[in-house]
Amino acid sequence: MTKLEAKNIVKYFKHEKYNLKALGGINLQVEDGDFVCLVGPSGCGKSTFLRIVAGLENPDEGEILFDGKPVSGTGPERIMVxxxxxxFPWLKVIDNVEFGLKMAGIPKEKRSQISHRYLDMMQLTKFADSYTYQLSTGMKQRVAIARALVMxxxxxxxxxxFAALDAQTRDLLLVEMQLIWERTKKTILFVTHNxxxxxxxxxxxxxxxxxxxTIKKELAIDYRRPRLAEDEQLMKHQQEILSELRPEVKKTKE
Ligand SMILES: Nc1ncnc2c1ncn2[C@@H]1O[C@H](COP(=O)(O)OP(=O)(O)O)[C@@H](O)[C@H]1O
Ligand SMILES: [Mg+2]
Incomplete structure (x- = not known):
């Protein structure tokens, strides 16, 4: 079933002397439970597209459909991590995780029940009462993911x-992210230049x-999980993507 559809998304940005056309008509169909990674040259509009899907920005043309219906603005069914x-550095881990639930008016007991489930999933239970500045970058990232998942x-x-993480933490989170996806069956849109x-x-x-x-190519990657970065079977897919990207990067002029 199609969960999310982008139809001909066009976006311009006004600069001093000209209008920059960032998105030239993005068409993308995302099935329920898909884990879709968006890759592309730096500055091509990946973040802009994601913000439009989140409803944080409006497209100049085109529309986003959720379960077949057009959406505008943000909504609880599409959450940005x-x-x-x-x-929030002044809040404990648990209060960071519960923040959205509190804003939504969920009673304390229910909040606590939900947040503990996700703290446990993220292996953060022991740190529930810590402040986020006491955590490593990888742990903070897990708090940020938990904060979105509770909703x-x-x-x-x-x-x-994962762009700012060291290589070992990134490897761990890559595995954890796959487990989270398998456990929660969420549909995920994940931007990366990696x-x-x-x-x-x-x-x-x-x-x-x-x-x-525009989206120049879509590739299905069918391989066992959890996958590791060094899996040789994945190399051919990497090569294919790199060969698609190479001419695009050369064209980039800021
Ligand atoms: N608020 C904005 N005002 C003007 N230009 C913007 C704005 N946001 C993004 N852009 C421009 O749009 C293009 C796409 O940006 P972005 O979506 O951040 O790319 P990516 O995430 O792929 O690196 C860039 O050229 C960027 O400078
Ligand atoms: Mg970006």
Whole structure:
């Protein structure tokens, strides 16, 4: 079943002397439970597209359909996982995780029940009463993911969440992310410029062209999980994506 559909999404940005056409008509169909990784050259509009799907920005043309119906603005069914830097340093881990539930008016007991489930899933139970500045970057990232998951969205939107992590933490989170996806059956849209990350995580990889961007190719990646970055079977997919990306990167002129 199609969960989310982008139909001909076009986006311009006004700059001093010209209008920059960032998105040139993005068409994407995301099935329920898909893990779609979006890759593309830097500046091609991946973040812009994700923000439009989240409803944080409006397209100039086109529309986003959720369960077949057009959506505008943000909604509880599409939740963006912000970078760990967006956590509240004055709140304990548990209060960060419960923040959205509290805003939604969920009573304390119910909040606590839900948050403990996700703290446990993220192996954060022991740190429930810590402050986020006491955690490593990888742990903070897990808090950020838990904070989004407690809202039980159908679609989880992630914009380069692992970009700032060291290699070992990233490897751990790559495995954890796959387990979370399998356990929660969420539909995930995950932006990354890292091709190896995309083939490890994605059930599908959508490759953006250079600006004004369109999706130039979609690739299904069917391979056992949890996948590891060094899995040799994934190399051929990586090569294929890189060969699609190479001419796009050359075209980039800022
Ligand atoms: N608010 C904005 N105002 C003007 N230009 C913007 C704005 N946001 C993004 N852009 C431009 O749109 C293009 C796409 O940006 P972005 O979506 O951040 O790319 P990516 O995430 O793929 O690196 C870039 O050229 C960027 O400079
Ligand atoms: Mg970006």
């Amino acid at each position: 912000f970078q760990e830097g967006a956590l 039980d969205p159908d679609v989880l939107l992630m914009d380069e969440p 091709v190896s990350e995309a083939v490890v995580l994605g059930s599908k990889v959508a490759i953006f062209s250079n600006r004004p961007s």
